[in-house]
Amino acid sequence: xKIRILAVLCVxxxxxxxxxxxxxxxxxxxxxxxxxxxxxxxxxxxxxFNTLKFTNDxxxxxxxxxxxxxxSEIVLTHESGVITTLDDYNxxxxxxxxxxxxxxxxxxxxxxxxxxxxxxxxxDENNIDGVYTDLNTASFNxxxxxxxxYHHMQFDGKYIDDSDAEAPxxxxxxxxxxxxxINDPVNTSFQLNIGAVAVGGNTNINLNMDISExxxxxxxxxxxxxxxxxxxxxxxxxxxxxxxxxxxxxxSITQ
Amino acid sequence: xxxxxxETEDEYIPIPYSLEVPQIFQEKLIEPLIPxxxxxxxxxxxxxxxxxxDTKLSGNNTQSCASCHNPRNAFTDETRFSDxxxxxxxxxxxxxxxxxxxxxSDRFAWDGKELGLERQALEPVKNPxxxxxxxxxxxxxxxxxxxxPTLFLEAFGTxxxxxxxxxxxxxxxxxxLISGNSKFDQHLAGNAxxxxxxxxxxxxxxxxxxxxxxxCHGSDNNPLWTDNDFHNNGLDATFTDLGLGAVTxxxxxxxxxxxxxxxxxxxxxxxxxxxxxxxxxxxxDFYSEGLQISSTIDPLMKKVNQGGxxxxxxxxxxxxAFLLSLTDNEFVSNPNFQN
Numbered sequence: 001x002k003i004r005i006l007a008v009l010c011v012x013x014x015x016x017x018x019x020x021x022x023x024x025x026x027x028x029x030x031x032x033x034x035x036x037x038x039x040x041x042x043x044x045x046x047x048x049f050n051t052l053k054f055t056n057d058x059x060x061x062x063x064x065x066x067x068x069x070x071x072s073e074i075v076l077t078h079e080s081g082v083i084t085t086l087d088d089y090n091x092x093x094x095x096x097x098x099x100x101x102x103x104x105x106x107x108x109x110x111x112x113x114x115x116x117x118x119x120x121x122x123x124d125e126n127n128i129d130g131v132y133t134d135l136n137t138a139s140f141n142x143x144x145x146x147x148x149x150y151h152h153m154q155f156d157g158k159y160i161d162d163s164d165a166e167a168p169x170x171x172x173x174x175x176x177x178x179x180x181x182i183n184d185p186v187n188t189s190f191q192l193n194i195g196a197v198a199v200g201g202n203t204n205i206n207l208n209m210d211i212s213e214x215x216x217x218x219x220x221x222x223x224x225x226x227x228x229x230x231x232x233x234x235x236x237x238x239x240x241x242x243x244x245x246x247x248x249x250x251x252s253i254t255q
Numbered sequence: 256x257x258x259x260x261x262e263t264e265d266e267y268i269p270i271p272y273s274l275e276v277p278q279i280f281q282e283k284l285i286e287p288l289i290p291x292x293x294x295x296x297x298x299x300x301x302x303x304x305x306x307x308x309d310t311k312l313s314g315n316n317t318q319s320c321a322s323c324h325n326p327r328n329a330f331t332d333e334t335r336f337s338d339x340x341x342x343x344x345x346x347x348x349x350x351x352x353x354x355x356x357x358x359x360s361d362r363f364a365w366d367g368k369e370l371g372l373e374r375q376a377l378e379p380v381k382n383p384x385x386x387x388x389x390x391x392x393x394x395x396x397x398x399x400x401x402x403x404p405t406l407f408l409e410a411f412g413t414x415x416x417x418x419x420x421x422x423x424x425x426x427x428x429x430x431x432l433i434s435g436n437s438k439f440d441q442h443l444a445g446n447a448x449x450x451x452x453x454x455x456x457x458x459x460x461x462x463x464x465x466x467x468x469x470x471c472h473g474s475d476n477n478p479l480w481t482d483n484d485f486h487n488n489g490l491d492a493t494f495t496d497l498g499l500g501a502v503t504x505x506x507x508x509x510x511x512x513x514x515x516x517x518x519x520x521x522x523x524x525x526x527x528x529x530x531x532x533x534x535x536x537x538x539x540d541f542y543s544e545g546l547q548i549s550s551t552i553d554p555l556m557k558k559v560n561q562g563g564x565x566x567x568x569x570x571x572x573x574x575x576a577f578l579l580s581l582t583d584n585e586f587v588s589n590p591n592f593q594n
Contacts, residue, residue, distance in 0.1 A: 049507070050507040050551075065553070065554050066554070066555075129476070130282075130283060130475075130476040133282075133283060133284055133285045134285050136283045136284060136476045136477050137284050137285050137357070137359065137477065137479075138482075139469070139470065139471075139473055139474070139477050139482040141469070141474050141476040141477065143461040143462070143463070143469060143474065144461070144475075145458065145461060145462065146463070154470075156553075156554040156555060157554055158554055165560060166548075167560055168552075168553075168554035168555070168556065168557050168559065169554065170554060170555065170557060227557075228557035228558075229463050229464050229557070231463045232463050232464060
């Protein structure tokens, strides 16, 4: 019990983070998020890209050519009720096999957390146009005429359309921006609750994105209807947001 | 001078070079990539500049790097293919040289075959259709020069000249070639006003349903105006030049070439990796109506099945006006970059 109380005190110190004489014994640590990808039950890596080897729920053959997405706002709720929100963000770039493993930079006090969550994309608060130099350099921006800020995801590929021709698709998730009502964009990022996590010295949270779910639940995606110019398609963005709710799952949490 | 009183070679300490990074780059981009094993120094940069313009690097002493990379043309030349010292022509258009320190993939040349700027500088000297020399011969010529041994001593602490130090010096000079003062940059800084046509052109550039250029060519938030990545932009239905595919051996990379920066297009014609388009109008027409379908075409070329993005004549004219607002006259006339 003493250890648990000590941990709670440490969290309080961390959240406030203004004490100059912090002599708490528990050593703050990072947690690591590992991202894997699948199409249903089958693992997907960038070695699977560029071939029409996948079939979506609508029966369309598709290929994946570019896939990268943003993770931000990791929130840890300690069993004491203290909530820690980390400012970290990470671009998962499956195409180039970069960012698939991400360790938080801000220190976390070890202990039992009743919930840990992260956000797919940026919240409105963090989706500030042009301020993230690494994302600018990676050309992950959204044009100002579509609300500015950043993509939540860029997912490009090809599919066989209804006329049996190969056609491109650009499944780009950004905030839903109604060009007829530009003052009321809808934030299409979303939080994923990982659940309770005992954060120890080497905590790895292994997550999976089932890419097929982007085309599946609850909206069966018809690429012949929604393939390109989706950034400026308000309705399509809302549908993507609905489908995004089921794409991530927790594979395991290891210590 | 930051050398000591001692005359021993290894005690000279070069002066660190202070890179002048434009404000817009400081605000929007991550720090430039300067290798720890080749830091910029005043002496190294000055030596690199002298080497860049020196014809001793070619087999018959007639060509320098600047022969194909003219500062007045944003460090490219005006021909489709450049002729080497023996009058032979290559198959690629000479690439402009600027803002290379922000190429974080560190892959250079149209096809990305050169890993690292120092390694890139090795290639033209020994290429038989370019400078047609060899590095031993070049090093020997420079070693016998009255000035170079001292300059290498000051830059690198040794007067013994070899290809490694020569290319390090050239790479240092190339890394200071920064272009970030166009009319559009001044517009972003609040110091210039774009014309209505230039503004309309910028909107065409950024509009997903029109030009949709920003996914590969940067934006007001990525002032490099390139993603420094490789794409098949639909030039050909079949490939005579495999581009990145010939480098990686991956058929999925066939027909892919680096996205060039759109800065300084006023100086860098002709365009594309093979210089096939003489004018900006031809380039814009190509993206509007001339795309060719192939197996590796980038899905960002979304209207390939309609031949292109189908711009109106007004959109095309506006887009051209915007692109020319990325012209940096100061860069091409900067005396620090001239011989």
